[in-house]
Amino acid sequence: MSIEARIAELGHTLPQPAAPVAAYVPAVEANGLLHVSGQLPFTADGTLITGRLGENVDAEGGRAAAERCGLMLIAQIKAALGGDLDRVERIVKLGAFISSTADFTDQPKVANGASELMAAVFGDAGRHARSAVGVPVLPLGACVEVDAIIAVRPA
Template sequence: MSYKEKLEKCGVNWPSLSRPDLPFAPTKRIGDTLYVSGQIPEVADEIAYIGQVGKEIDVEMALQSAKICAANIVYWVEKSLDGDLDRVVQMAKMNIFINAVPGFTAYSQVGNGASEIMNALFGERGEHARCAVGMGGLPANVPVEIDAVFHVR
């Protein structure tokens, strides 16, 4: 089964993104380490979810946001590896930032959406260290932003 098919089986379409006109790159490779900049729940050129978790966004919508962020991470990894995701040796770390109201505590539950995507796509190579933390706000008022680090060949 292809990576695209695995992603669609998780309920997320393969992304179609364009590089943003920002003063940083979507990915940066240093040796065998690939850093992926923070990804938001962007589908094509639209933001799929906007709002704060616990206010405009419920846990299920936040979980879906995390899945979209994870898919966008994989998209940029594929681009940086010339279309060959088999060059991923191991996902090392994922940081999940959640724009949530004070008192919200289901950060791990939201983060599981992204972790499940990586595990489904990469199997053991997708097992990673991570943190899921609450923020008082995120760019464009998105509910979730995720960055990641991969070991690649």
């Protein structure tokens, strides 16, 4: 089964890759690794999910936002690889940044939204190293941001 078919089977649709909001590119491929810039959580209708965990977003809402970041990561991967998601060899690492209050400590549970999506879509190749870090604020007021490093097969 292709990666695209697996995404559809899971009930997801890839969004249009988001344009950068500052002076950077969405992804850079170098030496067999694709480095994908941090992606924000946009709903299916394009609305940015904002707020802070522990203040006005609960852990489940944060987890769902991280999953939306994961879908945007996959959309960026697809765009960077010329539409060929089957070039993905392995999701190497995710970095999850969670806008949260000082007393919120469930960052790993929030980051699972993106991690579990990668495993569901890519199987064993979707299992990865990860960091999940609480931060006071993220760009545009987003509640979660996730970046990635992906091992890719040559074109």
